[in-house]
Amino acid sequence: MLRIGLGRDLHRLVEGRRFVLGGVEIPFEKGELGHSDGDVLIHAVIDALLGATGSGDIGALFPPADDTWKDAASLELLSIVWEKLRGEGWIIVNIDCVVSCERPAVLPHREKIRETLGRVLGTGPGPIFLKGKTGEGSDAIGRGEAVEAVAVCLLERR
Ligand code: MG
Numbered sequence: 001m002l003r004i005g006l007g008r009d010l011h012r013l014v015e016g017r018r019f020v021l022g023g024v025e026i027p028f029e030k031g032e033l034g035h036s037d038g039d040v041l042i043h044a045v046i047d048a049l050l051g052a053t054g055s056g057d058i059g060a061l062f063p064p065a066d067d068t069w070k071d072a073a074s075l076e077l078l079s080i081v082w083e084k085l086r087g088e089g090w091i092i093v094n095i096d097c098v099v100s101c102e103r104p105a106v107l108p109h110r111e112k113i114r115e116t117l118g119r120v121l122g123t124g125p126g127p128i129f130l131k132g133k134t135g136e137g138s139d140a141i142g143r144g145e146a147v148e149a150v151a152v153c154l155l156e157r158r
Pocket of ligand 1: 010040043
């Protein structure tokens with residue numbers, strides 16, 4: 001059985017926060033506002049995995065009202081989610097993602113992000129890919145006020 005999942009997330013960019021993407025901290029003057037570390041890419045990936053398997057969504061599993069997850073490392077949340085799904089027999093075929101932000105540039109960090117996600121998911125970097133886009137100066141992304149991530153995954157269960 002093959003299942004496709006789709007996830008999307010957006011966080012505001014503000015001063016005084018770290019910019020964490022796919023578990024990798026990128027030096028930048030602003031960072032993602034959020035209850036956890038605000039890692040928009042991991043949040044999109046988690047929702048894609050949960051969507052593919054019909055397992056709910058990130059807000060239901062890790063409620064913002066629950067202080068357990070305040071300032072949580074999203075990489076840890078991904079690990080918890082994938083341990084559960086892997087235990088149910090799911091295998092990752094591939095994950096593909098787009099991150100949209102005006103700055104910082106994502107491309108220089110792509111390989112480190114792929115390796116980091118691939119380590120937590122147990123796939124290695126091969127089945128995980130990532131592109132960076134800008135907002136072309138339009139909307140909140142283009143004005144540097146927000147960062148967005150979209151992720152799709154294909155999972156298999158035999
Ligand atoms: Mg989020």
